[in-house]
Amino acid sequence: MKFLKHSECDDCDRKKHHYMMRLGSNSYKYDYTVALAGNPNTGKSTVFNQLTGLHQHTGNWPGKTVTRAEGGFIYLKKYFKLIDLPGTYSLLSNTTDEEIARNYILFAQPDVTVIVVDATRLERNLNLVLQIMEITDSAVVCLNLLDEANRYGLIINHEQLEEDLGIPVVSTTARSGKGISSLLKAIHDVASGLCSSTPHRIQFDSEEVKSAVEQMVAELSATYPELPNLRWIALRLLEDDVSVVNAIKNNKLSQLILDQIRDDESV
Numbered sequence: 687m688k689f690l691k692h693s694e695c696d697d698c699d700r701k702k703h704h705y706m707m708r709l710g711s712n713s714y715k716y717d718y719t720v721a722l723a724g725n726p727n728t729g730k731s732t733v734f735n736q737l738t739g740l741h742q743h744t745g746n747w748p749g750k751t752v753t754r755a756e757g758g759f760i761y762l763k764k765y766f767k768l769i770d771l772p773g774t775y776s777l778l779s780n781t782t783d784e785e786i787a788r789n790y791i792l793f794a795q796p797d798v799t800v801i802v803v804d805a806t807r808l809e810r811n812l813n814l815v816l817q818i819m820e821i822t823d824s825a826v827v828c829l830n831l832l833d834e835a836n837r838y839g840l841i842i843n844h845e846q847l848e849e850d851l852g853i854p855v856v857s858t859t860a861r862s863g864k865g866i867s868s869l870l871k872a873i874h875d876v877a878s879g880l881c882s883s884t885p886h887r888i889q890f891d892s893e894e895v896k897s898a899v900e901q902m903v904a905e906l907s908a909t910y911p912e913l914p915n916l917r918w919i920a921l922r923l924l925e926d927d928v929s930v931v932n933a934i935k936n937n938k939l940s941q942l943i944l945d946q947i948r949d950d951e952s953v
């Protein structure tokens with residue numbers, strides 16, 4: 687267990703000494719759960735290690751994290767549980783490790799979802815950001831690998847990105863720990879409600895689509911009252927997404943939620 691004084695963070699711009707404490711993998715009663723999502727190889731496990739003091743496997747190739755890993759930290763006297771997820775390009779994933787990430791993001795309903803993106807490949811990474819923003823108001827973008835982006839001469843208009851997305855964006859170089867204190871603050875502020883986001887969502891121009899989604903959401907909520915993110919499921923059904931259609935047919939969606947709850951309780 688390690689104390690980190692805020693004033694010791696390399697990029698800390700605050701004079702107050704707020705403390706954060708890395709909790710490793712010890713079990714505590716947590717105030718908030720935070721999921722680390724993102725495309726493969728964006729530095730999720732590096733961020734996880736910085737925040738928990740654990741040593742999740744990292745390396746420069748995609749697909750290293752294949753099951754979810756859990757750890758914790760204390761920040762401003764609140765206990766946070768952090769979940770490191772396998773990389774995923776989209777919430778419509780098919781591989782097993784991508785499904786682990788997708789099911790957690792969709793059905794475990796973490797208090798905050800941090801989407802770790804590769805600043806050198808922002809456009810490609812934004813696909814997942816937009817998908818996650820569709821299903822939660824409580825998301826933070828961690829714009830990582832900023833040192834690499836700078837090396838390539840890429841300059842990202844941070845404020846504009848934040849304005850365009852409608853959620854907090856924090857720039858980091860996780861490998862050296864730069865930006866981690868700002869990330870902590872953003873996670874805390876979103877989790878505690880100090881910062882309330884208004885994610886920009888895709889609006890449907892067609893009244894037909896709008897009313898079809900509404901009708902389907904109403905029907906789904908009558909049949910599956912315990913199911914979160916019904917709008918996402920309704921949209922997948924309208925697209926005739928085979929995996930979601932089959933999950934509904936085989937009553938597997940409800941089971942997925944039960945699995946997430948059971949896994950969370952067993953930690």
Ligand SMILES: Nc1nc2c(ncn2[C@@H]2O[C@H](COP(=O)(O)OP(=O)(O)OP(=O)(O)O)[C@@H](O)[C@H]2O)c(=O)[nH]1
Pocket residue numbers: 724725726727728729730731732733743744745746747748749750751752771772773774830831832833834858859860861862
């Ligand atoms: N230069 C630089 N390298 C970084 C940074 N953050 C992480 N890395 C490196 O990027 C590589 C991938 O990091 P990981 O933390 O394993 O990435 P991940 O997102 O967990 O990857 P998967 O679990 O495979 O999806 C590792 O070699 C890290 O050392 C950063 O900010 N700058």
Ligand SMILES: [Mg+2]
Pocket residue numbers: 730731732743744750751770771772773
């Ligand atoms: Mg990883």
